[in-house]
Amino acid sequence: xxxxxxxxxxxxxxxxxxxxxxxxxxxxxxxxxxxxxxxxxxxxxxxxxxxxxxxxxxx
Numbered sequence: 171x172x173x174x175x176x177x178x179x180x181x182x183x184x185x186x187x188x189x190x191x192x193x194x195x196x197x198x199x200x201x202x203x204x205x206x207x208x209x210x211x212x213x214x215x216x217x218x219x220x221x222x223x224x225x226x227x228x229x
Contacts (some may be wrong), residue, residue, distance in 0.1 A: 199210045204217040213220045218228040 171202065197210055198201040198207045200206070200221070201208050201217060203219040204214060206214060206216040208214045208216075213225050216228065218226040219223055
């Protein structure tokens with residue numbers, strides 16, 4: 171049976187576990203109407219358009 175020769179250090183253990191706590195980067199796309207950045211499949215907060223038509227009126 172395989173047995174570790176040395177104790178795994180706290181730093182090495184935590185480095186290995188750190189990858190599961192990493193946050194994913196948010197996806198950002200350009201609005202085809204006003205060319206501002208927005209999240210995909212959402213109404214554009216700056217112009218109020220979604221899928222080529224105005225959904226909400228923005229001043």
